[in-house]
Amino acid sequence: xxxREAGQFKTSYPxxxxxxxxxxxxxxxxxxxxxxxxxxPLLASEYWLVTIMLPFLVLSxxxxxxxxxxxxxxxxxxxxxxxxxxxxxxxxxxxxxxPELHIIGVFALSxxxxxxxxxxxxxxxxxxxxxxxxxxxxxxxxxxxxxxNKLPWFTNYSPSGVISAPPRALFGDVFVTGSSATPEAxxxxxxxxxxxxxxxxxxxxxxxxxxxWMAIRDMDIAAEIIGIPMLRTKLLAFAISSFYxxxxxxxxxxxxxxxxxxxxFGIERSFQVLFIIIIGGLGSILGSFLGAAFIVLLPILLxxxxxxxGLQIPVDMVTHLEFMIFGALIILFLIxxxxxLARLWSIAKEKLRLWPFPH
Amino acid sequence: xxxxxxxxxLAAVIAVGGVMxxxxxxxxxxxxxxxxxxxxxxxxxxxxxPFADGVADYINLLNERDGGINGVKLTVxxxxxxxxxxxxxECYERMKNNGPTGAAAFSPLSTGITYAxxxxxxxxxxxxxxxxxxxxxxxxxxxxxxxxxxxxxxxSQATAMIEYIGKEEGGTDKLKGKKIALVYHDSAYGKEPxxxxxxxxQKFGYQFSKFAxxxxxxxxxxxxxxxxxxxxxxxxxxxxxxxxxxxxIKEAAGVGFPMDRFIGVWWSGTEQDVIPAGAxxxxxxxxxFHAAGSGFPVHADIKKHVHDAGKAAGDAxxxxxxxxxxxxxxxxxxxxxxxxxxAKYGNKPLTGExxxxxxxxxxxxxxxxxxxxxxxxxxxxxxxxxxxxGSGPVKIQQWDGKQWNMITDWIPPMRDVxxxxxxxxxxxYAKEKGITPxxx
Numbered sequence: 001x002x003x004r005e006a007g008q009f010k011t012s013y014p015x016x017x018x019x020x021x022x023x024x025x026x027x028x029x030x031x032x033x034x035x036x037x038x039x040x041p042l043l044a045s046e047y048w049l050v051t052i053m054l055p056f057l058v059l060s061x062x063x064x065x066x067x068x069x070x071x072x073x074x075x076x077x078x079x080x081x082x083x084x085x086x087x088x089x090x091x092x093x094x095x096x097x098x099p100e101l102h103i104i105g106v107f108a109l110s111x112x113x114x115x116x117x118x119x120x121x122x123x124x125x126x127x128x129x130x131x132x133x134x135x136x137x138x139x140x141x142x143x144x145x146x147x148x149n150k151l152p153w154f155t156n157y158s159p160s161g162v163i164s165a166p167p168r169a170l171f172g173d174v175f176v177t178g179s180s181a182t183p184e185a186x187x188x189x190x191x192x193x194x195x196x197x198x199x200x201x202x203x204x205x206x207x208x209x210x211x212x213w214m215a216i217r218d219m220d221i222a223a224e225i226i227g228i229p230m231l232r233t234k235l236l237a238f239a240i241s242s243f244y245x246x247x248x249x250x251x252x253x254x255x256x257x258x259x260x261x262x263x264x265f266g267i268e269r270s271f272q273v274l275f276i277i278i279i280g281g282l283g284s285i286l287g288s289f290l291g292a293a294f295i296v297l298l299p300i301l302l303x304x305x306x307x308x309x310g311l312q313i314p315v316d317m318v319t320h321l322e323f324m325i326f327g328a329l330i331i332l333f334l335i336x337x338x339x340x341l342a343r344l345w346s347i348a349k350e351k352l353r354l355w356p357f358p359h
Numbered sequence: 360x361x362x363x364x365x366x367x368x369l370a371a372v373i374a375v376g377g378v379m380x381x382x383x384x385x386x387x388x389x390x391x392x393x394x395x396x397x398x399x400x401x402x403x404x405x406x407x408x409p410f411a412d413g414v415a416d417y418i419n420l421l422n423e424r425d426g427g428i429n430g431v432k433l434t435v436x437x438x439x440x441x442x443x444x445x446x447x448x449e450c451y452e453r454m455k456n457n458g459p460t461g462a463a464a465f466s467p468l469s470t471g472i473t474y475a476x477x478x479x480x481x482x483x484x485x486x487x488x489x490x491x492x493x494x495x496x497x498x499x500x501x502x503x504x505x506x507x508x509x510x511x512x513x514x515s516q517a518t519a520m521i522e523y524i525g526k527e528e529g530g531t532d533k534l535k536g537k538k539i540a541l542v543y544h545d546s547a548y549g550k551e552p553x554x555x556x557x558x559x560x561q562k563f564g565y566q567f568s569k570f571a572x573x574x575x576x577x578x579x580x581x582x583x584x585x586x587x588x589x590x591x592x593x594x595x596x597x598x599x600x601x602x603x604x605x606x607x608i609k610e611a612a613g614v615g616f617p618m619d620r621f622i623g624v625w626w627s628g629t630e631q632d633v634i635p636a637g638a639x640x641x642x643x644x645x646x647x648f649h650a651a652g653s654g655f656p657v658h659a660d661i662k663k664h665v666h667d668a669g670k671a672a673g674d675a676x677x678x679x680x681x682x683x684x685x686x687x688x689x690x691x692x693x694x695x696x697x698x699x700x701x702a703k704y705g706n707k708p709l710t711g712e713x714x715x716x717x718x719x720x721x722x723x724x725x726x727x728x729x730x731x732x733x734x735x736x737x738x739x740x741x742x743x744x745x746x747x748x749g750s751g752p753v754k755i756q757q758w759d760g761k762q763w764n765m766i767t768d769w770i771p772p773m774r775d776v777x778x779x780x781x782x783x784x785x786x787x788y789a790k791e792k793g794i795t796p797x798x799x
Contacts, residue, residue, distance in 0.1 A: 051449040096791065149545060149571075156791075159554045159784065160494070160547035162474045166791055178792070179478040257448060259474045261547045263574065264444055300449060303439075315439040316399030316408075 003352045019202055036191060041184045049183040054256045056296045057190045058248050063276040063288035064201050065244025070274070071283035072205050073237035074217030075125050079137035081269035082144035083242050084249030085262050086114045089154045091250035092163040096156055103168040103176060107193070107250050114246025115239040117144070122238030126231060129220075141270055148262035164259035177254045186255050193251065197244060202285045204240070213237055214283075245273075279333060281342025290341035294333075299326055390432040391697060391708045392458020393418060396450050396468050401441030402575055403601040405631050406682055408673055410468065411437065413686020415672035416665050417657075421694060423664040428698050429706040434458060440472060447472030448479075455483055460708040464488045464507075464693050464718070470548035473506075478792075481505045485711035486696075486718050490689050491516075491625055491648055495551055498748035499785035500719065501796035507718045509692065510740045511751035513598075513624070514780060515772035516646045517552040519753035520622055521559050522770050524594050535564035538592040542582065542599065542607055545571040549598045552624075556596070558776060568592070576603025579610045587614025597623040604632035605640075612639035619644065622755065629681040633758045641760040646753050649688045649737040651763040653679025656732030657687065681763060688737060695731075696721050719744055738769050745799035751777075 003024050010016040020026045040053065062084060069075050090110035094101060101109075121140040125133050148154045148161075155161050167178025175181040176189040204210055212233045215223035224230055253260045272295060280291020302322040306313045313321075337344045351358070395414050398407035418433050427433050436457060438450035447467055455462045464486040467473045473493035480487045487506045489497070495514045497506035524539065525531035541556060543549030553569060560567035568590060570582045576599060586592060595616065599607055604627040611621055619642040623632070628645020636643075653662075658679055666675045677683045700709050700717025709717075723740045740749035752769035789796055 047452045051452040055445065160470070160474070160550050162471075162547045164474070164478065164792075167793060179482040257444065257475050258478055260444075261471060261474070263471070263546050266574075304453075314399075315397060315437040316404075319400040319439045319441060 003349070003355070005353075017206075019206070033195070037188065041187055046183045049187045050256075052297060052300060053187055054190055055252075056292050057187075057194045058251045058256055059273065059276060059296055060289045060292040061194050061197060061251065062245050062248035062273045063280065063292050064198055064285060065241045065248060066273050067277045067280075067283065067285065067288050068201060068205070068213070068244065069237050069241035071277055071281075071287075072210060072217060073213035073234065073241075074220075075122075075234065075237060076130060076134040077137040077241070078134050078267070078270045078274065079121060079140035079144075080245055080273040081265040081267060082141040083114050083118055083245040084252060084269060085144050085148055085265035086117050086242075087111060087246030087249030088253035088260055088265065089148050089163065089262075090114060090246065091254055092156075092165070093154065095166055095168060095254075099166070103170060103254075106168070107247050107254075110250040111243040111247040114249070115243040118238045118242025118245075119235050122235050122242075125234050125238065138267075141267055145262045145265055160261070162259055162261045163253065165254040168254075177258065179258075181255075190251055190255050193247070197247065198285055198289075201244070205285065209233075209236065217283075275330070277340075279330065279340055281340030284340070284342035286345065287340050287342030290345065294341065298329065302326060389459060389708065390434045391428065391463055392454075392461065393433055393435050393693060394450075394454040394457070394462045394465055395435050395437045396440050396447060396466060396472070397437050398440050398442045398468065399437075400439055401443065403442045406601060406626075406629065407442065407468070409631075409677040409680050409682040410686040410689075412671070412673035412677050413683040413688075414466075414690050415686075416661050416678075416683075417687045417690035418694065419665045419670055419672070420657075420661050423668065423670065424660060428694055429701050431701070431706055431708060433694070440467075440469065442469050444469070444471045444475050448475050451476055451479065455485060458708065460710045461485065462711060463697055463709070463714050464711065466490065466689055466693070467493070470494070470551070471546065474547060477503065477506055480711075483711070484715070486715045488689070488693060488696075488718065490685075490692060492548065496781050496784035496788060498746065498781050499796075500743070500745045500747040501799055502785040502789045502794055503747065504719075504797060505715055507692075507742065507747045509721075509742055509747065509749040509751075510738060511648050511753055511772070512748055512777075513551040514555045514777045515748065515751035516624060516753050517555040517596075518559065518773040518776055519770040520596055520646060520755075521556070521563065521565075522773065523622075523755050523767060525563070528593075531563055537565045537594070538590065539565050539567055539594045539596065540586055540590060540592040541567070541569045542579075542586070542595060542597045543569065543571060544576060544598055544600050544603055545573050548600065552596075552598055555777065555780065558780065559773075562776070572599070572603055572607070574603075575601060577606055579603075579606055583607070583610035583614050583616070587611070587616050593620065595621045597621070597627050599623065599627045599632075604629075605635040608633065608636040608640045608643055612636070618642035619757070622646065625685075625753075628756060628758075628763065630763075631682070638760065640758055642757065644755055644757045644766070645763075647681075647756045647763070647765070648753060649684055650735065650765065651679070651681045651684060651756065655734070655736050657736070658732075660732060661687075684736070691731060691733065692721070692723075692740075695723055695727075718742060719747070743799070748781075 005022045008023055020029055066080050069077050087110045090113040091106050094109055095106045124136045128136060155163050165177040167175055167180055169175045174185055176185050212228045215228055216233060276291035276295050279294050281287025299322055302325055303318055306318055397411035398404060399411055415435055418435050421427060422433055436454060438454055440447040440450055462485050466488045467476055470492050473489045476487055489508055495512040497503040498508045498512055525534050556567055572579055597607055621643055623645035625646045628647060633640035633643055665671055696717040697714055699721050700714045704713045719742055721742045725739045728734060738752050742749055751772045754765050754769055755767045756763045757766045
């Protein structure tokens with residue numbers, strides 16, 4: 001009843017091609033954006049901004065990157081952690097070697113550097129597919145983390161191999177990294193970056209490039225026969241995916257934790273991002289956000305839950321319960337909807353169109 | 360549209376957060392809040408549990424026996440980090456404002472988490488007490504006013520170990536040409552001693568080689584074949600943690616390396632490290648900054664007031680193990696710092712900033728240790744404005760197959776080597792971060 005497009009006529013091609021062709025969707029997204037940009041910074045406490053919203057945003061961005069590669073182009077990758085490390089260390093080297101470089105430039109360039117690295121590690125994808133490619137990208141995961149751990153140049157010869165973000169301002173004295181940055185500034189900066197990059201990704205996958213990727217994903221021989229250049233398209237997928245993941249890595253190191261060692265980007269991180277896109281929905285930008293919310297928010301909610309309802313349970317029991325409930329929920333979701341949370345969301349929308357008269 | 364679920368979850372979560380804050384505030388009206396970061400779960404849980412029990416039992420003892428510190432009750436809240444940096448940051452943010460005056464001091468119990476928290480805690484004015492781990496150069500109190508590393512650090516320990524080896528070889532001049540190897544956990548923690556050992560290699564002329572062991576350290580066959588068959592060093596030092604330690608001891612025994620020439624860091628010198636290795640571990644040595652065993656008066660008090668009253672934090676069998684005692688030592692430092700601060704600011708719950716003053720002016724004399732039932736348990740420590748480490752002496756202990764025994768007296772670190780390195784490294788950090796060191 002409330003969600004029905006009857007009477008909304010498209011009179012031009014741009015109107016027909018819009019990301020949100022239905023007016024209710026547009027209002028809804030505007031309301032969400034308003035809430036995210038205005039209400040959250042005003043209402044949320046520092047704890048929620050720093051330990052929940054920031055990792056959620058950063059991992060959403062990494063998941064968008066991996067979704068481009070795995071969900072859209074069908075190239076399974078286990079190198080996400082390594083590429084995030086690459087972005088983080090590139091950002092660190094850039095910002096310490098060129099202190100006058102603006103923080104946006106640092107993030108963009110670290111994304112570009114990671115894109116270059118991603119292209120190099122993407123070359124095997126021209127020959128191998130599926131699980132074999134996953135193993136090849138696994139090599140990049142271990143190689144990159146080993147490299148940053150091994151060569152002291154990457155950490156500016158820090159004895160412990162830990163990099164920490166130097167303070168940088170967006171403009172004037174509005175710091176977004178370092179200890180003088182306010183949680184609100186960090187959050188708004190990360191939110192803006194993620195929104196802009198997500199919008200770009202959404203448009204990319206709806207357009208010419210995205211269709212090529214999906215053609216390769218669905219059947220690469222057919223795609224080649226209809227004239228899609230394999231080399232260029234696959235490497236482009238690797239480059240763009242790595243760019244996103246690199247920026248996410250830089251944001252993880254600079255905005256979220258503000259100091260990391262290479263081990264923070266171990267194989268667990270790769271799996272975490274892979275689980276995000278599997279649970280959120282392969283081949284869906286929205287799914288990257290939903291999956292990240294599930295993976296980041298749920299464990300924190302579960303670990304706070306006993307205290308909320310006034311139960312005094314020992315902390316080790318809480319953690320074990322959290323693992324059990326979390327694991328069970330993942331299995332439950334995959335049984336109920338193997339195509340991920342994004343598919344659940346679109347089913348909900350279809351149902352809503354008929355509501356309250358489903359027949 | 361794509362943000363809908365997110366925002367619903369967020370709204371729920373914010374509402375729930377508000378409820379939580381009020382509930383906690385009601386529970387702890389007029390007590391000093393001490394956060395306790397623990398890892399009772401995860402890969403290193405066997406080490407984390409006795410430490411957490413020691414921390415909790417000592418604070419419980421003060422509450423039960425003395426009614427807190429100067430009449431101010433202490434409340435402890437645990438947060439499980441699973442030795443994971445992200446979780447550690449989450450725990451810090453969750454607990455830092457609890458209690459009437461916020462958190463007294465954080466002991467992150469992980470070098471990685473310490474690194475992640477230094478800047479945050481400095482901005483929030485809450486002391487970080489990283490006892491025998493963490494960032495060694497943070498001992499320079501001029502650059503790191505909120506970080507405390509007493510009673511000693513990895514760098515001091517490395518020099519003390521070389522001093523000990525020198526003594527065993529018949530004088531540090533005999534070190535020339537000797538081969539010393541380091542087996543280390545390939546992480547921020549394991550890499551800490553490398554610059555010190557390299558510097559000392561230049562000074563004394565021993566040949567230094569290092570072997571990285573990737574986390575978690577179960578696969579060391581190749582490393583030890585290389586050490587035992589090829590390099591054949593005179594001494595092996597180890598900076599290991601968790602299951603890596605017992606694996607290393609077993610592998611070392613496998614290649615026939617003599618145990619009494621194998622010295623671990625204090626985190627590699629616990630019952631959890633030697634018992635799984637069985638008889639092979641006999642003779643293995645490690646550094647230590649406090650005693651093992653449950654024969655001190657403080658243990659009798661813990662048994663009487665806490666364990667026998669049914670208030671033990673965990674398995675009473677852990678009482679007196681190395682890591683349990685280290686937990687007790689951690690609590691002793693924190694509570695004595697609070698007591699010192701109370702002498703200046705009054706007997707009431709204090710803020711992190713006030714407790715920082717207490718840490719900085721902490722003077723744990725032999726007399727005071729005796730009053731606390733800790734005579735001979737650890738060395739007296741005096742902290743100052745520019746030196747947050749104290750004097751930093753280390754003992755070497757040896758496993759006799761049943762228990763850890765001290766085999767040396769306190770070995771003072773080579774301050775002439777360590778202190779300039781600390782100051783240089785801290786100055787480099789200050790420059791990178793744009794910090795102006797304060798005057799002391």
